Amino acid sequence: MIKFLTVTDIHYCDRDVEGAERRNCRSPFKLKNIMKEHLDGCDFIVDLGDTADQLEGYGDQETFMKEISEILHSGGVPVRCLIGNHDTSLHKDKITEILGMPHRYYTFDTDEYTFIVLDGNMNDPNIPYPEKEIFWPVTWLDPEQLEWLEKTVDEATKPVIVLCHELFLLEKYDNDDDLILRNRDEAVRIFEKSDKVKLVISGHWHFGDYVCHNNIHYVALQALCLHEEETCSVITLDGNKARIEGFGYQKSFELELR
Numbered sequence: 001m002i003k004f005l006t007v008t009d010i011h012y013c014d015r016d017v018e019g020a021e022r023r024n025c026r027s028p029f030k031l032k033n034i035m036k037e038h039l040d041g042c043d044f045i046v047d048l049g050d051t052a053d054q055l056e057g058y059g060d061q062e063t064f065m066k067e068i069s070e071i072l073h074s075g076g077v078p079v080r081c082l083i084g085n086h087d088t089s090l091h092k093d094k095i096t097e098i099l100g101m102p103h104r105y106y107t108f109d110t111d112e113y114t115f116i117v118l119d120g121n122m123n124d125p126n127i128p129y130p131e132k133e134i135f136w137p138v139t140w141l142d143p144e145q146l147e148w149l150e151k152t153v154d155e156a157t158k159p160v161i162v163l164c165h166e167l168f169l170l171e172k173y174d175n176d177d178d179l180i181l182r183n184r185d186e187a188v189r190i191f192e193k194s195d196k197v198k199l200v201i202s203g204h205w206h207f208g209d210y211v212c213h214n215n216i217h218y219v220a221l222q223a224l225c226l227h228e229e230e231t232c233s234v235i236t237l238d239g240n241k242a243r244i245e246g247f248g249y250q251k252s253f254e255l256e257l258r
Contacts, residue, residue: 001238002110005039007031007231008048008165008203009223011086012068014059022225024053030224031071034232038247039075042234043110047072048203048221049084049121049165051099054133061089065098073100080108083121084165084203089133092119104128105145107152113237114156114196119145120166120181137178139166146186153194159257161237162191162200169211169218179205191216198257199242201235208251215258217242222250 016025039045051068054061065087072079081099083092092104104119118141122128125140141149153160168184170177181187191197192214199217206223221244222231231248242255 001236002043002112003041003234003236004044004046005035005042006046006048006201006221006233006235007034007224008221009050009084009206009225010047010068011050011053011223011225012064013053013055013061014064015053015055021227022223023227024055024058024225026228027225028067028071030230031068034224034230034247035071035075037230038232038234039077042077044078044080045072045075046163046201047079047081047099048163048201049082050086050203050223051081051084053086054089061087062094062098065090065095069099080115080117080163082117082163082165082203083119085121085134085136085139088121088130092121092129105148109158112158112239114152114158114160116149116152116160116162118149118162118164118187120164125183138182140182141187146183146190149187150190153190153196156194156196158196160194160197162197164200164202166204167202167209167218167220168200169213170205170209170220172211173213188213198240199237199255208249210251210253217255217257219244219253222246222248224248 012027052064128142208222209220229248244253
């Protein structure tokens, strides 16, 4: 059994508009409270991306990301971070350095599961390192990463959990929403032919979503930045069971991993 704390869409910057949907400036305070309240017993923390924003007149993104990274790494457990579309005002090498990521995409193992972390943050799949913040409605996985994904899934000897900021499904499989990766079909083909991928966890869509397609669960978690709520999830994986315990705006789920 493993248990981990998950946050997403922190969107930290100095923007402070009381009553606004995004309470950007409140994010570090909420994150500290979340870790104090919910980290006990967790094996690691996952940050699903959109950690800090670069908005004109509202401070420096690199400084904000470093502040959030320090908070995340203060909990005494490993931290697994992802890149989000809003993070890409910084070069991806700088993001991975600040957040302590081994690469823009990577894998890690627990006793029972293999986790695959993906980077869907590019407007052109042939340019995985964009020169400026990407346009969020047009996102891709690059060919190199898809090749690596297929190889990693094929070689996995345990059930696979996929983490990606952007979505593969929204509401149903054939929804062609802007939030969905443009070449998601290629990734989903890899997921499904392996019979190893059991759960895909994303952020990006601030209001959350859940779809089960061909026995794979796709969960989009709700954003931490929304209003004053301390929104997060504690996820427990135990054999073929997944329990997503939601706090704040996040719904809870009990899932069977087939």
